[in-house]
Amino acid sequence: MISVVFFGDIVGSKGRSRLKRDLPLLLEHYSFDFILANAENAAHGKGITPKIVDELCEAGIDAMSLGNHSYSKSEVMWLDASKPVAFPKNLIGQFQDRHSVILTKNNVTLALMSVMGNVFMENTDASWVDSLKSMSQVNADIKICDFHAETTSEKYIVLHTFHEQFSAILGTHTHVQTNDAHVYNGCAYITDVGMCGPFPSILGRDKDEVLRRFIKKEKTHYTVSNEEAMLSFVVMLFDDQYTPTQIQSYSILPHQNILEVIKDCDTMNMLRR
Template sequence: MNILFLGDVVAKSGRQIVLEKLPHLKEQYEVDFTIVNAENSAHGKGITKKIYQSFMDAGVDVITLGNHAFSKGEIKEVMEDCPNMVRPMNLEPKEIGKPYCIKEVCGKKLAIVNLLGEVFMDCASGSPIEAMRALLEEIDADCILVDFHAETTSEKEIFLHVFHQDICALIGTHTHVQTADERVFNGCAYISDVGMCGVYDSILGRSVEEVLRRNVGHEVTHFTPAEGPSILCGCLIQIDEKTGRATNIFRIQERPEI
């Protein structure tokens, strides 16, 4: 089973590169299932139903989110109409949307779970470890992939060591910078962060000029997505269909010619 996971899609340029490259990526890597973290897809923060539908139409199977899940308020009203979208389990309001979904892939039940880290993440509501333990009591799946949306590499590695026997993949998101630490640990595929699909000449997808005015010049500014060609970041996870355990993970990164 080949699972393609693409990291945080940031704004219009990020959406465009995903939609443009997805058919080729699916063919090149013989992808059986595609997961995209789209927490920044609507102008850098959140997602809309229209954007969700554009990913579905392009052949994405499941959308995951993060701390910006509800940044576009309209999504709260229509989340029930987006069955292939999961939002972090430990993020308020917990009654809207769902924290995991289960899909049939290559004859196996694959669960896709979304969780927030709690280190340097003010919006996290409760411990992700406790949330995951509670989830394991109720979940009925052959293999479980977790999008762990967190700031620090240490919290992600701790999560791996607590749950590697219970899950087949722990994919880090949120920092927008791809790490080079991918590995399979006792049958669990791991990477601290898959990186983003967003403007290459930017600061985490934001306009460099705007971020400098804010962080160096101490001006009050809004979140402004950068403009220009995007980098595409993700990974391919290979799962043994007999055992439900990961056998391989490798990084995918396509940079624009600048």
């Protein structure tokens, strides 16, 4: 059995702090073969920097995928190609060819890949159909696609088009976890993993500021919220043929203890040390 955990969009320092606090707790009691995350909002809510990539790697993340904010911080241009970061294949930018990170552990190779949806998304230069067709040629035992998109319908269309080519298709970007994690014809799927970021908030942003923008039409900056962070993630299990057998979603609120929330879950119990 192979186990993989994937954390939803890490938002700002609060999201990073919660992850750094809870991941060691999780690893003390449970074992995972691969630890993945979406990190497109890790640098103060927008983008990522080489320093934060190193910080997340030190915290235990094996590989991270990005999204529409991939290039929001100029420092990202200095990110070394050896770092385990997957940029969306169809988002215009200098690292489009770094769309897949290949990891090997215990003789199992896993590819984490990044692609964006086309609906309500800017700066894509290709449809996900063409991108995913070529990405599916990547050679790995387990292929995990982070599909970074806005609409639930587009995410389900990807599942029903590419379930034979990928081991898992995980939706990210909306920052709100959906309750539909399931295995469909050999492909683990969830419409959105959710976020690791401040809560309560509007998708990680200060809620009062966003309300002023929506209701009073004030020009505001979408400041990252100062609230403590929630943690959203999925855990997937694969059999020895690399076929997913389970996918389970978890959402831990700021005041909740991660070990308490997950202690009676069947999936987690299979991973106890």
